[in-house]
Amino acid sequence: MYDCSSVMKMMDAHLDGELDVKESLRVQTHLQECPYCRENFLSEHAFQDLLRQNASPTPAPEFARQCLSAALSREARRHQPARVRWPSPPLFATVGAAAALLWFVFAWSFSTPVPGLVQLAVDQHRAYLDHPDSLDVTSDDVRAVAAWLKGALGFHPGLSVEPVANLRVVGARALADGDRRAAQLVYRLGKDTVSLLITPPQDVRFASRDVIAFKNILFHPADVDGYHTLQWSDNRHTYVLVSDQSKAVYEGCVICHGSRQSRDTTAGFQEGI
Amino acid sequence: MLGFDGRETAQKAEFEDLTLPYLDSLYGFAVVLTGNSDDAHDLVQDAYLRAYRFYHRYQQVTNYKAWLFTLTKNLFINRYHQRAREVSLTELEVEIDDPYESPKELLVAAHGRHEKGVFQHDFRWAMAALPEKLRLAVLLKDIEGFDYREIAEIMGCPIGTVMSRLSRGRNLLKKSLKDYWVTGMIPEPAHRPRKDLS
Numbered sequence: 001m002y003d004c005s006s007v008m009k010m011m012d013a014h015l016d017g018e019l020d021v022k023e024s025l026r027v028q029t030h031l032q033e034c035p036y037c038r039e040n041f042l043s044e045h046a047f048q049d050l051l052r053q054n055a056s057p058t059p060a061p062e063f064a065r066q067c068l069s070a071a072l073s074r075e076a077r078r079h080q081p082a083r084v085r086w087p088s089p090p091l092f093a094t095v096g097a098a099a100a101l102l103w104f105v106f107a108w109s110f111s112t113p114v115p116g117l118v119q120l121a122v123d124q125h126r127a128y129l130d131h132p133d134s135l136d137v138t139s140d141d142v143r144a145v146a147a148w149l150k151g152a153l154g155f156h157p158g159l160s161v162e163p164v165a166n167l168r169v170v171g172a173r174a175l176a177d178g179d180r181r182a183a184q185l186v187y188r189l190g191k192d193t194v195s196l197l198i199t200p201p202q203d204v205r206f207a208s209r210d211v212i213a214f215k216n217i218l219f220h221p222a223d224v225d226g227y228h229t230l231q232w233s234d235n236r237h238t239y240v241l242v243s244d245q246s247k248a249v250y251e252g253c254v255i256c257h258g259s260r261q262s263r264d265t266t267a268g269f270q271e272g273i
Numbered sequence: 274m275l276g277f278d279g280r281e282t283a284q285k286a287e288f289e290d291l292t293l294p295y296l297d298s299l300y301g302f303a304v305v306l307t308g309n310s311d312d313a314h315d316l317v318q319d320a321y322l323r324a325y326r327f328y329h330r331y332q333q334v335t336n337y338k339a340w341l342f343t344l345t346k347n348l349f350i351n352r353y354h355q356r357a358r359e360v361s362l363t364e365l366e367v368e369i370d371d372p373y374e375s376p377k378e379l380l381v382a383a384h385g386r387h388e389k390g391v392f393q394h395d396f397r398w399a400m401a402a403l404p405e406k407l408r409l410a411v412l413l414k415d416i417e418g419f420d421y422r423e424i425a426e427i428m429g430c431p432i433g434t435v436m437s438r439l440s441r442g443r444n445l446l447k448k449s450l451k452d453y454w455v456t457g458m459i460p461e462p463a464h465r466p467r468k469d470l471s
Contacts, residue, residue, distance in 0.1 A: 008373055012436065012439060012440050012443070013421075013436060016414065016420075016421070016439075017420075018420065018421050039375070039377070040373075040375045043375050043376045043377045043380060044375075044376060046376070046380055047376040047379065047380065047443075047447065048415065048443075050380070050383060050396075051396070051411075051415045051416075051443075051446070052415055052416070054392055054393045054396040055393075055396045055397065055400055055411075055412075055415065055416050056393075056416065057297055057298055057300070057301030057302075057412070057416055057417075058297075058300070058301055058304065058397075059297045059300070060296045060297050060299075060300035060317070061310075061314075064296075064300060064314050064317065064318070065296060067314070067318060068293075068296070068317070068318050068321055069289075071318055071321070071322055072285060072288070072289065072321065072322070072325060073285070075322050075325055075326070076282075076284070076285040076325075213318060214315070
């Protein structure tokens with residue numbers, strides 16, 4: 001027979017249904033005979049009921065759900081499941097199928113519409129490469145460029161002003177994207193040239209389902225006219241990075257996150273690509 | 274790029290049917306582990322992606338919920354190992370030998386709070402003030418409904434430790450709520466703020 005002290009020690013396990021049959025029967029027998037332990041048992045039971053009814057978990061925000069769904073779609077495309085092995089088809093059929101597939105990929109890639117803002121960023125990047133003297137302002141002082149942009153555009157581009165190894169601003173120009181104002185900044189990142197287009201926040205819709213979700217922001221990578229682009233928006237601006245090197249595009253986060261502290265916020269971004 | 278073929282779409286849909294019902298639970302768990310919603314968001318997403326990759330190979334998983342929780346915990350330890358160590362080293366500021374106190378008085382006070390509609394808020398506040406390890410034990414048992422063996426696997430500790438943390442967590446919860454409801458005293462949060470990763 002258990003005494004009150006043993007029963008009190010086993011109370012949680014009894015309430016959680018974790019005792020074996022023998023122990024459970026002994027505890028129940030004691031509870032029937034001891035009004036003090038029975039009252040405690042009923043109170044503990046009522047408390048656990050309260051806890052379960054009221055301490056529901058905070059639901060995941062809708063944004064987290066959307067990002068997860070996008071990331072899973074991306075992963076599903078990347079991950080090719082094991083295929084059923086078919087008997088080997090004749091050679092001409094294989095060659096014909098491969099040719100048809102190539103044509104389809106080729107045609108599809110050209111038929112995917114590119115958002116106007118991304119096309120604008122690519123066109124401006126190409127225009128700079130063709131005519132490096134076409135910038136409105138040239139300076140390697142990022143403070144001077146940022147100050148000029150603020151005057152020319154009326155919004156602050158929010159660039160990091162701390163010096164970053166391998167990154168040097170070349171200059172900028174003011175653009176019009178329809179009735180919106182936009183800025184193109186040109187940087188040298190190592191040996192590569194990178195353009196950053198900045199506009200006030202706007203909705204950019206991609207036909208492609210490629211998306212990288214990171215720190216509550218959706219990044220859209222794309223290949224346009226032989227250039228690599230990365231587009232995203234935060235609550236202040238919409239951005240498009242352009243370079244002919246994909247590595248330079250993904251390393252372009254140092255433009256806005258140059259400081260050591262803010263670089264920590266971008267740690268893990270490469271892993272998400 | 275090509276779209277999905279039928280098989281991929283079906284497999285993804287099947288995976289989502291099996292695992293997405295646990296998103297809210299997993300998110301709550303990740304918030305407790307990481308201490309903030311941004312990192313919780315990333316941790317949950319990474320856990321799902323990893324689960325999806327494994328799902329292609331190991332479709333014989335029977336308890337998806339426990340599997341996802343264990344995976345999230347392991348990922349947290351691998352990715353945020355420094356912070357995970359800080360969590361595991363958090364001293365538990367609970368008197369183990371506190372005399373037993375029945376929650377009877379608390380239940381009477383709770384009734385009044387219930388009528389005022391502030392009950393759920395109070396519970397969340399008291400849960401948030403628990404030390405991480407105790408909060409995890411209470412969350413996994415009383416909110417998520419895992420049994421002791423599953424909690425021991427998720428938390429990577431013996432069943433005896435689970436029982437002791439659960440008991441201390443519940444007692445501390447009762448004590449915080451009682452001090453708040455009955456005497457009007459607001460107890461100090463039991464946990465210390467953690468340092469950010471650097």
